[in-house]
Amino acid sequence: MSIESKLDQALVSSPVIEIDDSFKGFFVSDLHMGVGDKADDFKANASLCLDVLEERWHKGFRIFALGDIYEFWENSSIDEIVKTYPGLCDLLARGTDRIRGNHDQSLILPESYVLFNRKANRKILLVHGHQGDFFCDEGYPLGKFVSKYIWRNLQMVGLKDPTTAVKEKNPKKHEWTRIAFHDWAWGKKQTVIFGHTHLAEADPPYYWNCGSWVGNGGQAVVMEDNQISLKTFI
Secondary structure: HHHHHHHHHHHHHHEEEEEEEOOOOOEOOOEEEOOOOOOOOOOOHHHHHHHHHHHHOOOOOOOEEEEEOOOOOOOHHHHHHHOOOOOHHHHHHHHHEEEEOOOOOOOEEEEOEEEEEOOOOEEEEEOOOOOHHHHHHHOOOHHHHHHHHHHHHHHOOOOOOOOOOOOOOOOOHHHHHHHHHHHHHHHHHOOOEOOOOOOOOOEEEOEEEEOOOOOHHOOOOOOOEEEEEEOOOO
């Protein structure tokens, strides 16, 4: 199925969370928590991320983690991740609404949510952003295998990673993904908040990508007083 078809399907079949005008939401994606080794792209941001999420949680924000929270394409067990980041994993388990992405697809979690403000008759679709991408969606076991065992060798000869939509690793897929999401959101006049591409960007009022927590610092989409904004934390 195409990205557009997958988003259409998610909009009508996702679990619905009713909100009102007092709702305060904080949306993050793509932590890719590993086990603290050299391959763990989250390690440098772990302390910052925990501080940011705890602060928002204590301020009454409802926190949503939009997939690729845990890095299972490089690590086989969540137990080692929990041992590495016990405080953050505890907060995520008890204080957030989580959905699964392609890197943590094995989790028993919803793949999407719809926030619905009945008074305003407004829906907001929350997804990770891998929907409609074969290697990351229906074919994710193959994508996981390619990424873990083959991709490093392909990279050595200059080929692009077929499993990722991150701009630096596969610019063509990155652009294809973001354009599909952008055109769907504006074509439907439907707000969507997602991650997956690791590029925080917004085209208000419908298109919002909450970025990632790998690299230098992290980003989040914030909703408060019926206004949505994009924030960066360093």
